[in-house]
Amino acid sequence: MEGIGGYAGRYLEVDLTTGKHRVRDTPRAWMRDYVGGTGFAARYLWDHLTPGIDPLGPENVIFFGTGPVTGTLGHATGRLVVASKAPLTGIWGESHVGGQLAPEIKYAGYDFIAITGRAERPVYLWIDDDHVEIRDASHMWGKTTRETFKLIWEDVGDDSVQSAVIGPAGERLVRFANVMVDFYDAAGRTGMGAVMGSKNLKAVAVRGSRGIKVANFEEFYEVIQRIYAKATTGEWREIANDTIRGYGTPYLIDVMYSIGRLPTKNHWTGVFPEAEKINGEALKAVRISHKSCFSCFLQCKYVHHVDSGRFACTLTGGPEYEALVSLGTNVMISDLGAIIHANNLCNEYGMDVITAGKIISWLMEVYERGLVTEEDIGGLRPKWGDVDLVIDLLHKMARREGIGDLLAEGALRAARKIGKGTERYVIHVKGLEASAQDGRSHKSIGLAHAVNVRGADHLRGLCTYDELPWAVKYAYERFGEEEAKRMVIDDRLDPTGKGYLTWLTENFYSIVDSMITCKYGAMWPMIYYYDDFAPWLKALTGIEELGSERRLALAGERIYMLRRAFNAREGVGKEADTLNPRFTEEPMPEGPGKGQVVELEVMLREYYEYRGLDWETGWPKRSKLEQLGLTDVAEELASLGRLGE
Amino acid sequence: MAAPRMMLVADFERCTGCRTCELACALWHEREFNPKRSRIAVLRDPERGVNVPVFCVQCEDAPCVASCPTGALQKDRDSGLVTLNYDLCIGCKTCVSVCPFGGIVVDPVSNKVIKCDLCGGDPQCVRFCPEEILHYVPVTVANLMRRKKSLERIPKLLELALPRVV
Numbered sequence: 001m002e003g004i005g006g007y008a009g010r011y012l013e014v015d016l017t018t019g020k021h022r023v024r025d026t027p028r029a030w031m032r033d034y035v036g037g038t039g040f041a042a043r044y045l046w047d048h049l050t051p052g053i054d055p056l057g058p059e060n061v062i063f064f065g066t067g068p069v070t071g072t073l074g075h076a077t078g079r080l081v082v083a084s085k086a087p088l089t090g091i092w093g094e095s096h097v098g099g100q101l102a103p104e105i106k107y108a109g110y111d112f113i114a115i116t117g118r119a120e121r122p123v124y125l126w127i128d129d130d131h132v133e134i135r136d137a138s139h140m141w142g143k144t145t146r147e148t149f150k151l152i153w154e155d156v157g158d159d160s161v162q163s164a165v166i167g168p169a170g171e172r173l174v175r176f177a178n179v180m181v182d183f184y185d186a187a188g189r190t191g192m193g194a195v196m197g198s199k200n201l202k203a204v205a206v207r208g209s210r211g212i213k214v215a216n217f218e219e220f221y222e223v224i225q226r227i228y229a230k231a232t233t234g235e236w237r238e239i240a241n242d243t244i245r246g247y248g249t250p251y252l253i254d255v256m257y258s259i260g261r262l263p264t265k266n267h268w269t270g271v272f273p274e275a276e277k278i279n280g281e282a283l284k285a286v287r288i289s290h291k292s293c294f295s296c297f298l299q300c301k302y303v304h305h306v307d308s309g310r311f312a313c314t315l316t317g318g319p320e321y322e323a324l325v326s327l328g329t330n331v332m333i334s335d336l337g338a339i340i341h342a343n344n345l346c347n348e349y350g351m352d353v354i355t356a357g358k359i360i361s362w363l364m365e366v367y368e369r370g371l372v373t374e375e376d377i378g379g380l381r382p383k384w385g386d387v388d389l390v391i392d393l394l395h396k397m398a399r400r401e402g403i404g405d406l407l408a409e410g411a412l413r414a415a416r417k418i419g420k421g422t423e424r425y426v427i428h429v430k431g432l433e434a435s436a437q438d439g440r441s442h443k444s445i446g447l448a449h450a451v452n453v454r455g456a457d458h459l460r461g462l463c464t465y466d467e468l469p470w471a472v473k474y475a476y477e478r479f480g481e482e483e484a485k486r487m488v489i490d491d492r493l494d495p496t497g498k499g500y501l502t503w504l505t506e507n508f509y510s511i512v513d514s515m516i517t518c519k520y521g522a523m524w525p526m527i528y529y530y531d532d533f534a535p536w537l538k539a540l541t542g543i544e545e546l547g548s549e550r551r552l553a554l555a556g557e558r559i560y561m562l563r564r565a566f567n568a569r570e571g572v573g574k575e576a577d578t579l580n581p582r583f584t585e586e587p588m589p590e591g592p593g594k595g596q597v598v599e600l601e602v603m604l605r606e607y608y609e610y611r612g613l614d615w616e617t618g619w620p621k622r623s624k625l626e627q628l629g630l631t632d633v634a635e636e637l638a639s640l641g642r643l644g645e
Numbered sequence: 646m647a648a649p650r651m652m653l654v655a656d657f658e659r660c661t662g663c664r665t666c667e668l669a670c671a672l673w674h675e676r677e678f679n680p681k682r683s684r685i686a687v688l689r690d691p692e693r694g695v696n697v698p699v700f701c702v703q704c705e706d707a708p709c710v711a712s713c714p715t716g717a718l719q720k721d722r723d724s725g726l727v728t729l730n731y732d733l734c735i736g737c738k739t740c741v742s743v744c745p746f747g748g749i750v751v752d753p754v755s756n757k758v759i760k761c762d763l764c765g766g767d768p769q770c771v772r773f774c775p776e777e778i779l780h781y782v783p784v785t786v787a788n789l790m791r792r793k794k795s796l797e798r799i800p801k802l803l804e805l806a807l808p809r810v811v
């Protein structure tokens with residue numbers, strides 16, 4: 001790749017059925033049109049997967065991707081994307097994780113690794129620059145993620161080797177099993193760990209020694225000093241110190257409490273009276289060290305150790321905000337030691353804390369409402385705040401024991417099996433249990449959950465400008481007064497303009513996820529935007545098109561649309577862009593969002609307009625696909641009868 | 646008056662293991678991104694979150710200088726730097742064995758050694774450490790900084806010593 005910086009210029013394909021692998025050149029056109037990371041994943045999986053396949057079958061592909069900035073000097077260049085057709089939802093699956101593995105993949109000489117097939121017995125993939133080896137992992141099978149990291153170090157005789165591993169949950173095909181990196185960082189959502197488990201793939205371990213080129217050193221050095229100074233000095237540094245850097249994501253507990261958006265009691269309300277028992281300040285008391293992902297200018301990771309009480313001697317990274325909700329407020333638990341312990345169980349078993357917790361809160365609600373009896377749910381009597389029950393269920397789900405076997409299928413599948421009206425209380429979109437937001441107290445996130453290509457989750461489209469009163473001014477600075485007014489950025493409870501806002505946000509995050517850098521720095525604090533990324537990418541890669549803000553935004557739209565098309569190809573359209581009636585019909589009972597519901601339809605209409613989706617079916621329109629250069633995608637959707645217009 | 650002798654010092658207790666310093670170092674010296682070609686290397690324990698940045702401390706009686714068979718390594722008495730002449734290095738790696746700190750790095754490309762040269766007085770690792778735990782300061786200042794650190798280890802005593810202004 002003469003003259004191109006940032007990229008490795010090659011990628012690796014491995015077939016576990018045949019045991020063969022091959023190295024291919026990364027197409028130059030992909031860099032220009034799809035940037036990297038999520039963009040490459042979308043293009044690769046669109047090209048290589050046949051619609052309708054079983055996500056847990058050998059023909060599915062698991063994709064470990066990096067982007068152009070991965071492994072280079074810059075903000076948060078350690079992020080990795082893991083993508084596949086998702087076992088939990090049957091649609092587009094992707095999950096991002098920090099740590100330090102992604103740079104190592106790049107240093108070994110690959111932009112991404114795509115793995116297909118199924119090994120006959122447990123294996124792990126060992127990549128040492130050009131050396132690619134499928135190794136026996138029978139001695140690792142059944143081990144927790146923590147043990148597996150260490151066993152790999154022993155096996156390869158180098159404790160600086162980075163790896164992505166699954167725990168017992170992934171081995172047992174728990175549909176929300178995650179992939180763990182660097183001990184405590186999780187590619188948590190949509191069940192990527194189950195895909196690895198289905199392939200008998202316990203881990204991917206990598207060591208690389210190749211350098212990554214920079215296209216224009218002088219230009220890059222100048223740009224990167226600016227990027228660095230922006231996050232580490234002045235106003236943004238102060239904000240970061242008070243929030244993400246000083247406390248990690250747990251700082252969000254107080255913030256969400258203040259706007260009445262802290263999911264509590266299976267998302268019934270947005271107010272948890274005991275929030276301060278589990279907030280950032282409370283966690284500080286058990287903090288033992290400060291960690292960071294690779295080359296990060298914000299550094300939000302903390303390791304905690306519980307040193308007394310029933311859960312003494314628990315050592316783990318996190319819990320993050322999401323776990324404090326799913327294993328805390330949402331099941332009405334305020335015992336910090338218990339939450340840390342439960343979080344650690346999920347990490348060790350390799351299970352998504354969000355889905356695991358949300359299954360339990362669903363069970364608590366349907367039992368309380370009398371929809372199910374003890375006999376329906378394996379003799380359990382779930383009650384809000386029951387620590388023992390939560391812990392017991394986490395073990396059972398991970399091991400698929402008793403009722404855990406059914407719950408390991410995810411809340412929606414479990415509810416459909418049990419029936420009795422329990423499905424009404426599964427808080428999900430497209431089969432993915434909702435993350436810790438509530439559209440009633442913040443309208444745009446309601447829409448963002450409903451239309452997200454991977455299901456009810458904030459990371460593809462949560463807008464933070466309209467979230468907090470004091471963040472509004474940054475929208476005025478960045479977009480100008482006219483645009484900010486048009487999106488009614490000052491009022492998080494007004495749905496007007498939020499369709500446009502969400503479309504804009506999703507496109508931008510598509511670029512963040514493709515470069516790949518962290519949402520922290522782009523989403524919150526909103527330090528960087530296209531005007532930072534374009535010169536950064538240009539100086540690093542030397543690719544002119546990546547230096548154009550307009551083209552970058554267009555690439556973001558293309559990358560988003562391709563994932564939408566992936567879901568359309570699987571037959572998932574407008575009927576899935578919806579929310580639980582909890583958000584659209586039950587007014588928020590208390591707090592700052594009191595009396596509010598999500599006015600989904602008005603936002604959806606505006607969103608469909610911008611996204612270029614057919615209002616009746618939700619299928620992507622030909623005109624939009626062609627405008628984005630996705631003519632081949634339009635043709636394929638047309639042949640399936642799933643093209644809009 | 647001669648310029649004060651400078652040194653690189655780390656508040657290693659606060660290092661988060663992000664390795665930004667490694668990238669900055671390799672970029673400056675090798676014009677590429679490659680932690681394995683960095684003169685500063687961060688030892689990480691990701692399970693406990695303990696990290697220590699390791700680099701050449703420019704010894705006065707440097708064992709590497711004493712053991713180098715070709716004279717590639719020298720002590721520069723004026724700047725205090727232990728210098729490495731890449732043209733004279735034969736890649737025997739004796740210095741790697743004798744350095745008490747692991748401050749000498751084997752370059753995976755040349756298989757010879759590389760070491761910290763303090764970037765001619767503007768260490769890039771200091772410039773880019775987001776936690777601001779690396780400092781390039783006069784030795785006397787470095788000394789004082791570390792002394793203050795040891796005071797922090799006895800917080801109880803510190804509390805008692807605080808003057809109370811009514």
Ligand code: SF4
Pocket residue numbers: 076077098099291292293294296297298299300301518519520
């Ligand atoms: S902000 Fe946090 S999650 Fe993001 S890269 Fe930095 S340490 Fe990792």
Ligand code: SF4
Pocket residue numbers: 659660661662663664665666667687696698773774775776777778779
């Ligand atoms: S840049 Fe600073 S915090 Fe990061 S690893 Fe180096 S010394 Fe530690």
